[in-house]
Amino acid sequence: MSASTELRRRFRAIPRDIRDQHQDFAIRVWRGISWLERAESTADDDLEGRFLAL
Numbered sequence: 733m734s735a736s737t738e739l740r741r742r743f744r745a746i747p748r749d750i751r752d753q754h755q756d757f758a759i760r761v762w763r764g765i766s767w768l769e770r771a772e773s774t775a776d777d778d779l780e781g782r783f784l785a786l
Contacts, residue, residue, distance in 0.1 A: 736769040 743751075743761060751758045771785035 734769075734772050736765055736772055739765050739768070 743758075743765065767785050771782050774781045774785060
């Protein structure tokens with residue numbers, strides 16, 4: 733299991749009402765997870781792309 737998949741699973745496990753109370757933070761976490769997914773899905777030979785996404 734990739735790190736981004738595990739993080740997304742744990743983030744979704746947080747009750748929605750708690751996430752909604754801290755919506756600005758939740759949006760930043762969600763975007764960070766999506767950037768991590770992008771870095772993990774980038775081809776191994778594209779080191780610059782992976783670095784930028786991380």
